[in-house]
Amino acid sequence: MTVQHLETKQKKKKSARARADSWFGFALTLPAIIVLCIVIALPILKGVLVSFFDYHLQDLTKDAFNLDARTIGGLFSGETALVSDQPIVPAGRDKGASAVINYSWNNLKNYKDLFYVREGKSVLESEFFQSFQNTVIFVFLTVVVQTVIGMMIALLLNSRIRGRGLFRGLLLVPWTIPSVVVAILWRLMLHQEGGIMNYALFILGFTSTTRVSWSSSVVLARAAIVIAAVWRQLPYMMVMLLAGLQSVDHSLQEAAQIDGASGWQTFMHVTIPSIRPVLISAVWIAIMSNFQMYTIIANLVGTGSKTGTNTLSIAAYQEAFTNNDFGKGAAIGVLWLAVLLVITIISNRLSARSATDYQ
Amino acid sequence: MKKLALILAVTLMVSCCAFANAEAPVTISYTSWALAEEHLVPIYGGSCDAFMKDNPDIIVDYSQTNPYADYLSQLKIAAANGTAPYVAHIKAEWLPELLAMGVVKDIKPYVSADIVGEYNAATVAAVSDGDRMVAMPWFGNTYALYCNTALMAQAGITEMPATWDELLDDAYKIAELGDDIYGLAIPNSNGVEAGEGYNILPVLWAYGADYRDAEGNLALNSENAVKAFQCIKELLDDGVSTTVGNSFKDLRRLFGEGKIGFYWDLEATIKTAASAAANEEEFYANFKAIEIPGTCGYAINHFLVVFNNTPDELMPAVGRFLDYMTDATVIGIFYEGGQGKVSGRASVNEKVFVGVSDTSAAYVAAMGKALPLPIDIHFMEAESKIVDALTMLAQGATAQEAADELQATIEKIYAE
Numbered sequence: 096m097t098v099q100h101l102e103t104k105q106k107k108k109k110s111a112r113a114r115a116d117s118w119f120g121f122a123l124t125l126p127a128i129i130v131l132c133i134v135i136a137l138p139i140l141k142g143v144l145v146s147f148f149d150y151h152l153q154d155l156t157k158d159a160f161n162l163d164a165r166t167i168g169g170l171f172s173g174e175t176a177l178v179s180d181q182p183i184v185p186a187g188r189d190k191g192a193s194a195v196i197n198y199s200w201n202n203l204k205n206y207k208d209l210f211y212v213r214e215g216k217s218v219l220e221s222e223f224f225q226s227f228q229n230t231v232i233f234v235f236l237t238v239v240v241q242t243v244i245g246m247m248i249a250l251l252l253n254s255r256i257r258g259r260g261l262f263r264g265l266l267l268v269p270w271t272i273p274s275v276v277v278a279i280l281w282r283l284m285l286h287q288e289g290g291i292m293n294y295a296l297f298i299l300g301f302t303s304t305t306r307v308s309w310s311s312s313v314v315l316a317r318a319a320i321v322i323a324a325v326w327r328q329l330p331y332m333m334v335m336l337l338a339g340l341q342s343v344d345h346s347l348q349e350a351a352q353i354d355g356a357s358g359w360q361t362f363m364h365v366t367i368p369s370i371r372p373v374l375i376s377a378v379w380i381a382i383m384s385n386f387q388m389y390t391i392i393a394n395l396v397g398t399g400s401k402t403g404t405n406t407l408s409i410a411a412y413q414e415a416f417t418n419n420d421f422g423k424g425a426a427i428g429v430l431w432l433a434v435l436l437v438i439t440i441i442s443n444r445l446s447a448r449s450a451t452d453y454q
Numbered sequence: 455m456k457k458l459a460l461i462l463a464v465t466l467m468v469s470c471c472a473f474a475n476a477e478a479p480v481t482i483s484y485t486s487w488a489l490a491e492e493h494l495v496p497i498y499g500g501s502c503d504a505f506m507k508d509n510p511d512i513i514v515d516y517s518q519t520n521p522y523a524d525y526l527s528q529l530k531i532a533a534a535n536g537t538a539p540y541v542a543h544i545k546a547e548w549l550p551e552l553l554a555m556g557v558v559k560d561i562k563p564y565v566s567a568d569i570v571g572e573y574n575a576a577t578v579a580a581v582s583d584g585d586r587m588v589a590m591p592w593f594g595n596t597y598a599l600y601c602n603t604a605l606m607a608q609a610g611i612t613e614m615p616a617t618w619d620e621l622l623d624d625a626y627k628i629a630e631l632g633d634d635i636y637g638l639a640i641p642n643s644n645g646v647e648a649g650e651g652y653n654i655l656p657v658l659w660a661y662g663a664d665y666r667d668a669e670g671n672l673a674l675n676s677e678n679a680v681k682a683f684q685c686i687k688e689l690l691d692d693g694v695s696t697t698v699g700n701s702f703k704d705l706r707r708l709f710g711e712g713k714i715g716f717y718w719d720l721e722a723t724i725k726t727a728a729s730a731a732a733n734e735e736e737f738y739a740n741f742k743a744i745e746i747p748g749t750c751g752y753a754i755n756h757f758l759v760v761f762n763n764t765p766d767e768l769m770p771a772v773g774r775f776l777d778y779m780t781d782a783t784v785i786g787i788f789y790e791g792g793q794g795k796v797s798g799r800a801s802v803n804e805k806v807f808v809g810v811s812d813t814s815a816a817y818v819a820a821m822g823k824a825l826p827l828p829i830d831i832h833f834m835e836a837e838s839k840i841v842d843a844l845t846m847l848a849q850g851a852t853a854q855e856a857a858d859e860l861q862a863t864i865e866k867i868y869a870e
Contacts, residue, residue, distance in 0.1 A: 152551075152555050153557075156534055156536065282646075286699065287696070288696070311697050311698040311845075312849060396646075397644030398644070398838075399845050400842050401644075401842045401845040413838075417834070417835065419551065
C-alpha cells in the first residue's frame with residue numbers, strides 16, 4: 096500500500112466524517128428552522144400574498160389555497176383560474192373552486208390606494224409617503240439624539256468618577272419601564288393642564304405660558320414622541336456603547352496622546368474606529384426598533400393624521416385593526432419591509448467595509 | 455338474604471337513574487369591556503351573578519374581557535375565528551361591521567316575543583336584518599350638560615342657559631375668570647381615545663347641520679356645518695375650550711378640579727369627575743346636569759349579540775339570559791350603580807326610575823330627545839376623520855378648509 100493510497104483513504108474518511116458532522120449539525124438546527132418557518136416565514140409570505148387581494152375580517156378563516164384535486168386539475172384544463180377577481184364564497188367545498196388562490200384579486204388596489212392623491216396634489220402628499228416621511232423623521236431624530244447623548248453618558252461612565260455603579264444602575268431604570276407606561280407618564284408630564292414639563296420650561300424661560308399643547312402643532316408633537324422614545328431607549332444605547340468603550344485598547348489611546356493627538360482627535364481617530372462594530376450594531380438595532388414603534392406614539396399623541404406623527408406602524412395598525420382592511424394593512428407592511436431590506440443590505444455592506452478598513 | 459340483595463340492587467339502580475337525570479348546569483360565556491374596569495365589575499358582573507342566582511341551572515362565565523380601546527378589534531378577530539364568548543355587549547354603531555362579517559346568530563326564536571314587543575319600531579329595526587333578529591336591545595344612554603354652578607356664580611350668571619347662544623355667552627363669561635378656566639370644553643385626544651369625533655354632533659345640530667342631509671348625502675361642508683365648525687374654532691382660538699391633547703378623561707379631571715364651566719358627558723362619569731375634586735361634597739353642591747340647551751345629545755344604544763360559535767343546544771339558555779338582562783332587576787342594578795342607563799322598555803323604566811334625583815331625571819329627559827348616531831359600516835372610520843378636522847381647526851385651518859377636507863376624505867371612504 097503506497098503512501099499516496101493511504102492519504103487518499105484518510106481524506107475519504109475525513110470527508111465522510113465531515114459530511115456526517117454536517118448532517119448532524121443540520122439535524123440539530125432543523126427544529127429551530129421549522130419553528131422559524133412557522134412563526135416568521137409563513138406569516139411574512141401570507142402577508143405578501145394578502146397584500147394583493149381583498150382581505151377583510153370575514154376572510155380570516157378562509158384557507159389561502161384550494162388545493163383539492165378538482166381545482167388543481169381544472170387549472171390545467173382551463174376550468175379554474177389561479178386567482179379570481181370575484182368574491183369567492185366557500186370555494187372548493189360545495190360547488191367546486193373557481194380559483195386556486197382563495198381570495199379575490201383586486202388589481203393592486205391596496206397599493207394604488209396608498210399612493211392615491213386628490214387632483215392637483217403631488218404624490219408626495221399620498222398616505223404612504225406622508226407616513227414614510229413621518230417615520231423617517233421620527234427614526235432619524237430619535238436615533239441621532241439617543242446616540243449622541245448615549246455616547247456622552249457612556250464616556251462619562253467609562254471615566255473614573257465616583258458612584259459610577261450607582262449612576263449606571265439609575266440610568267437603566269427607564270429601560271425597565273414598559274413602553275405604554277412611558278407613554279402615559281410623558282403624556283401627563285407634557286399635559287397642557289398641569290404638566291410638570293410645561294411648568295419647568297416656563298420657569299426656565301423657554302416658554303411664555305405653562306399651558307403648551309404639545310399635540311396642537313406638528314413640531315411639538317414630533318418633539319414629544321422623540322423625547323419619550325429617547326428617554327426610554329437611552330439606557331440601551333448607553334450600555335452598548337459603554338461595553339464597546341470598555342473593550343478599547345488603552346495602549347492605542349496612550350500612543351496617540353504621546354504622538355500629540357488632542358482628546359477630540361484621539362476620540363475621533365482611535366476610540367470611534369475601535370468601537371465601530373458595536374456602534375454600527377447599536378445604531379442599526381435602534382433604527383429597526385424605532386421603525387416599528389407604535390406604543391409610545393399611539394398612547395402619547397394619538398393616532399390622528401394631522402400631527403405629523405402618523406408613522407408606518409400607526410398607518411398599518413389603523414388600516415388592519417380599525418378599518419379592518421387587512422389587505423391594505425399588509426400592503427403597507429410589504430412596502431415597509433422592502434424599505435427595511437434595502438437599508439439592511441446597505442448597512443451590511445457598510446459594516447463589512449468598515450470591518451475590512453479597521454483590519 | 456337474596457331479598458335484601460335484590461332490594462339493595464334496585465335501590466342502587468334507582469339512585470343511579472336519579473343521579474343521571476339531575477341535569478348539570480350549562481355554561482354560557484359573556485363579555486363586556488366594562489368587566490375590564492374594576493369599579494364596574496360589581497355592576498356588569500353583578501348582573502350576571504343576579505341572573506345565576508335566579509337561574510341556578512345556568513352558569514355565566516364572564517371572565518373574558520378586554521379594555522375598551524382593544525375590545526372591538528379583539529372581539530371581531532375572535533368572532534371571525536369562532537372563538538368569541540357566546541354573548542357580547544356591543545355599541546349599536548359596531549353592529550353593521552359584525553353583520554358584514556356574518557358572525558352574528560339569529561336570536562329571534564329564543565328571546566321572549568313579549569319583551570321584544572315592548573321596544574319601539576325604530577329600536578326593533580335597528581337590531582333586525584331582514585327576518586332575523588341579530589341583537590337584543592339592552593339600554594341606551596345619552597349626554598347631558600355638566601354645569602359648575604360655582605363658576606357660573608363667579609361669572610355673574612344667575613340662570614341656567616336655555617338656548618345655544620345663551621350657553622355660548624355664559625361660556626365666554628366663565629372663560630374670562632382666568633387663563634386656566636374653560637367655559638365650554640370639547641374633547642380631542644387626537645385618537646388616543648375613541649368617540650370624540652361624533653361628540654361634536656350636538657354642535658352640528660345646534661346650527662341645523664347634520665352628518666347627512668335630507669337626501670342622505672354627506673353634508674359635512676354644508677353652509678350650516680361650516681358655521682358649526684366656525685363656532686368650535688372660535689371656542690378653541692379664544693381659549694374658551696380646551697384644545698388638542700385633552701380627552702374626555704382629562705375633561706372629567708378638569709371639571710372635578712373646578713376648571714370647566716360646561717361640557718357634556720354621561721351620568722355614569724359624574725363620580726369620576728367628583729373623585730378629582732378636592733372636596734367631593736362641595737363638588738356635588740356646585741354640580742348640576744341639564745339637557746344641552748338649543749340642541750340635544752346623541753343616543754348611545756347598547757346591544758347584546760350572540761355569535762355563531764354558540765352551540766344550538768345552548769341557545770335556550772342564552773335566550774333566558776338575554777331576556778333577564780333587559781329586565782328591571784338588571785336595569786335597577788345599573789341605576790343603583792349610578793350608571794344612567796335607560797331601558798327602551800317603558801315597563802322597566804316605570805319600575806326603576808321612580809322618585810329619582812334631579813340629575814337622573816335630567817338624563818332620562820335628555821334620553822327622550824336624544825338623536826341616534828348616523829350608524830353605518832364606515833361610520834367608525836369616518837368618526838376618526840372628524841377628530842382630524844378638530845385637530846386641523848386647532849392648528850389654524852379655517853372652518854371652511856377643515857369642513858372641505860373632512861367632506862372629501864369621508865366621501866372617499868364611502869366611495870371605496
